[in-house]
Amino acid sequence: MIGYQAENHLFTLHTRSSSYQFMVDPSGYLLHTYYGPRVGGGSFAYRLRQADRGFSPNPNSEGHTRTFSLDTQPQEYPSSGVGDFRIPVLEVENADGSRAADLRYQSHVIRSGKYALPGLPAFFAQEEDAQTLEITLEDPVTGLRAVLYYGVIESRDMITRAVRIENAGDKPVALTRVMSLCLDLHQGDLDLITFDGRHTGERHPHRRRLAPGIQMVSSTRGATSHQHNNFIMLCAPDAGETHGWCLGAALVYSGNFEAAVERTQFDTARMTLGISPWQFRFTLAPGETFTAPEAVMIFSREGFSGMTHQFHRAIRDNLCRGEWAHRRRPVLLNTWEAAYFDFNSEKLLEIARCAAETGVELLVMDDGWFGTRNDDRGGLGDWFVNEQKLPGGLAPLVHAVNELGLDFGLWIEPEMVSEDSRLFAEHPDWALRIPGRPATRGRSQLVLDFSRTEVWQYVYAQIKKVLSSANITYVKWDMNRSLTDVLSAALPAERQGEVYHRFVLGVYAMLEQFRKDFPHILLEGCCGGGGRFDCGMLYYTPQIWASDNTDAMDRLLIQYGTSFCYPVSVAGSHVSAVPNEQTGRVTGLDTRAAVAMAGTFGYELDPRSLSVAERQQMRLEIDRFRHLYDLIQYGDYDRLTDPFAPGPFTAWQQTAPDGSAALVTVVTGMARSNDAFATVYPRNLLPDALYSVNGADAVRGDVLMYGGIPLPHVGGDYRAMQFELTRKG
Numbered sequence: 001m002i003g004y005q006a007e008n009h010l011f012t013l014h015t016r017s018s019s020y021q022f023m024v025d026p027s028g029y030l031l032h033t034y035y036g037p038r039v040g041g042g043s044f045a046y047r048l049r050q051a052d053r054g055f056s057p058n059p060n061s062e063g064h065t066r067t068f069s070l071d072t073q074p075q076e077y078p079s080s081g082v083g084d085f086r087i088p089v090l091e092v093e094n095a096d097g098s099r100a101a102d103l104r105y106q107s108h109v110i111r112s113g114k115y116a117l118p119g120l121p122a123f124f125a126q127e128e129d130a131q132t133l134e135i136t137l138e139d140p141v142t143g144l145r146a147v148l149y150y151g152v153i154e155s156r157d158m159i160t161r162a163v164r165i166e167n168a169g170d171k172p173v174a175l176t177r178v179m180s181l182c183l184d185l186h187q188g189d190l191d192l193i194t195f196d197g198r199h200t201g202e203r204h205p206h207r208r209r210l211a212p213g214i215q216m217v218s219s220t221r222g223a224t225s226h227q228h229n230n231f232i233m234l235c236a237p238d239a240g241e242t243h244g245w246c247l248g249a250a251l252v253y254s255g256n257f258e259a260a261v262e263r264t265q266f267d268t269a270r271m272t273l274g275i276s277p278w279q280f281r282f283t284l285a286p287g288e289t290f291t292a293p294e295a296v297m298i299f300s301r302e303g304f305s306g307m308t309h310q311f312h313r314a315i316r317d318n319l320c321r322g323e324w325a326h327r328r329r330p331v332l333l334n335t336w337e338a339a340y341f342d343f344n345s346e347k348l349l350e351i352a353r354c355a356a357e358t359g360v361e362l363l364v365m366d367d368g369w370f371g372t373r374n375d376d377r378g379g380l381g382d383w384f385v386n387e388q389k390l391p392g393g394l395a396p397l398v399h400a401v402n403e404l405g406l407d408f409g410l411w412i413e414p415e416m417v418s419e420d421s422r423l424f425a426e427h428p429d430w431a432l433r434i435p436g437r438p439a440t441r442g443r444s445q446l447v448l449d450f451s452r453t454e455v456w457q458y459v460y461a462q463i464k465k466v467l468s469s470a471n472i473t474y475v476k477w478d479m480n481r482s483l484t485d486v487l488s489a490a491l492p493a494e495r496q497g498e499v500y501h502r503f504v505l506g507v508y509a510m511l512e513q514f515r516k517d518f519p520h521i522l523l524e525g526c527c528g529g530g531g532r533f534d535c536g537m538l539y540y541t542p543q544i545w546a547s548d549n550t551d552a553m554d555r556l557l558i559q560y561g562t563s564f565c566y567p568v569s570v571a572g573s574h575v576s577a578v579p580n581e582q583t584g585r586v587t588g589l590d591t592r593a594a595v596a597m598a599g600t601f602g603y604e605l606d607p608r609s610l611s612v613a614e615r616q617q618m619r620l621e622i623d624r625f626r627h628l629y630d631l632i633q634y635g636d637y638d639r640l641t642d643p644f645a646p647g648p649f650t651a652w653q654q655t656a657p658d659g660s661a662a663l664v665t666v667v668t669g670m671a672r673s674n675d676a677f678a679t680v681y682p683r684n685l686l687p688d689a690l691y692s693v694n695g696a697d698a699v700r701g702d703v704l705m706y707g708g709i710p711l712p713h714v715g716g717d718y719r720a721m722q723f724e725l726t727r728k729g
């Protein structure tokens with residue numbers, strides 16, 4: 001609910017359990033007053049305090065009053081170049097070379113329903129569950145306008161933000177920094193949590209106390225990156241999983257980003273989130289507009305798990321679209337680690353036959369089926385079937401696989417081109433390259449200039465033809481290198497700072513076209529695993545391959561970090577062969593299955609190499625996953641331990657929203673001789689209800705939560721246990 005009090009120009013945005021408030025001051029500045037637990041009403045304007053602070057200048061409109069400074073006031077969308085020295089939110093270069101913008105309130109509208117953004121992903125909601133506030137700010141000198149969008153998705157505790165910049169003046173203006181979100185909190189003694197890592201080790205959480213100055217994570221790779229996720233958290237220093245307040249903020253975008261928090265001289269904090277300003281420069285001719293992507297926030301006073309539950313619901317119900325958003329996802333077998341580039345129809349059929357016996361529902365043919373793609377040096381861009389490997393094209397193979405009772409899916413990497421390809425020979429200027437400078441290679445490939453509509457449309461037309469040639473029900477959309485040599489042959493020199501963003505818009509446009517033309521195809525995103533794992537992609541692909549690392553023990557760390565924001569239903573996770581390809585570690589098939597069940601669940605191995613007993617076990621595990629499907633995919637997810645902290649095991653829990661069932665999964669670390677008794681403590685059960693644990697006599701929920709479940713001594717390293725809790729009364 002969005003409330004507006006005209007007499008004191010106060011806006012209050014209420015979600016189910018949080019409130020967000022700001023006001024327009026007499027000079028037209030938007031001053032932030034509160035973000036925290038929901039309040040029944042009232043004004044927090046009394047929190048805005050003023051003092052004469054040395055070296056904090058005063059707007060001219062204040063006359064000679066020295067106590068009001070943009071440098072010290074908490075603001076919603078601060079101006080730059082006119083007296084606020086904290087981390088900037090909007091930076092412009094005006095036609096006269098000046099770098100100032102002074103945005104003042106003009107008007108606002110409140111409407112029901114949630115705004116959408118043209119060409120950009122955004123959360124959505126039922127008309128009755130959401131409201132939009134649009135505030136127009138204007139610079140009185142240049143005529144530059146910023147339209148701030150606030151969305152409130154009440155049931156999800158979500159506040160969304162986006163900004164449209166309009167050049168309403170009569171001269172061009174260049175935007176050099178446009179953040180989507182600014183949050184000026186009144187306290188600075190906070191912890192920042194970011195989710196960082198590397199290829200095959202994504203989204204490991206890092207928590208630190210804010211120090212004075214700016215702390216920042218960003219990506220300049222053209223995609224969200226393996227190195228830093230565009231979801232971050234701020235929390236009270238004493239906050240944990242079940243207590244203390246925290247807030248999470250995510251950028252609904254898949255390109256370069258910057259997330260920064262500044263602890264200021266007066267111990268307040270400014271958080272900003274948006275497109276990275278690195279190499280960013282977007283020119284607006286008079287009348288032109290630029291829309292910055294959406295950023296979303298969820299506040300919880302009940303610790304991290306409260307925030308996580310709401311993010312998970314919002315991503316599942318208010319971001320993932322299309323028929324697959326809520327449809328039962330198939331248990332798939334992907335051929336990558338089973339065959340790499342070395343396959344043909346016959347081999348795939350043998351794998352399919354074997355997979356069918358174990359209960360797998362979908363065979364995914366990964367990289368290597370097109371052009372001259374026999375290794376990772378060539379073929380990208382040539383999206384036609386390699387008939388030496390697959391005689392007669394896709395149709396006969398897919399038909400035969402379907403006959404075995406399996407659906408069929410395939411891998412694509414549309415944004416890339418190999419120099420050794422027909423596409424590159426015909427259109428060398430379609431790759432991002434700097435004329436006269438040898439192009440930097442990544443995985444031996446170049447990046448196509450998706451900022452050009454004709455480029456992605458050409459690639460799409462080829463892919464569409466292939467997809468239309470057979471019964472394809474799944475596509476894995478990959479992206480296997482970072483962007484370099486970013487120069488578009490189609491744009492003049494002064495517009496090259498737009499290419500990174502226009503590239504992302506091109507990717508989104510193709511994804512949108514894909515979804516329209518193939519609504520029945522399940523799309524899975526991928527970027528060398530989890531290099532583009534973000535809310536932007538999830539608007540188009542309801543699941544994303546979480547990491548190229550399939551080692552069960554490493555996955556515990558990756559999936560733990562991923563779970564803070566992203567639900568199990570979007571995290572691609574597979575059982576692979578041992579010794580593991582990435583780590584060389586050996587873990588049991590049951591352990592690998594238990595870990596993959598904290599994701600979409602599938603296989604990434606050659607079933608022919610398994611023993612009969614292992615295949616039987618695989619069948620049992622697939623059956624078990626099917627039986628637990630709703631609990632796993634739609635249950636409220638709780639992290640029961642922190643796998644980065646020392647301890648004998650890692651555990652997590654999924655609980656049916658009505659408390660009728662729960663699944664507790666435990667994976668032990670390295671065995672120790674004569675070790676202490678271990679106990680896992682479930683959460684989130686109904687205290688008065690009776691639960692049976694794995695079929696044993698029923699016990700009260702509160703007894704289980706406070707007394708815990710004793711873990712049997714199983715012996716050996718990396719052992720998994722699952723406890724199914726079923727309500728009996």
Ligand code: GLA
Pocket residue numbers: 336366367411478480526527528529545547548
């Ligand atoms: C990336 C993906 C893998 C696989 C290969 C194929 O690394 O993350 O899963 O598809 O590409 O080349």
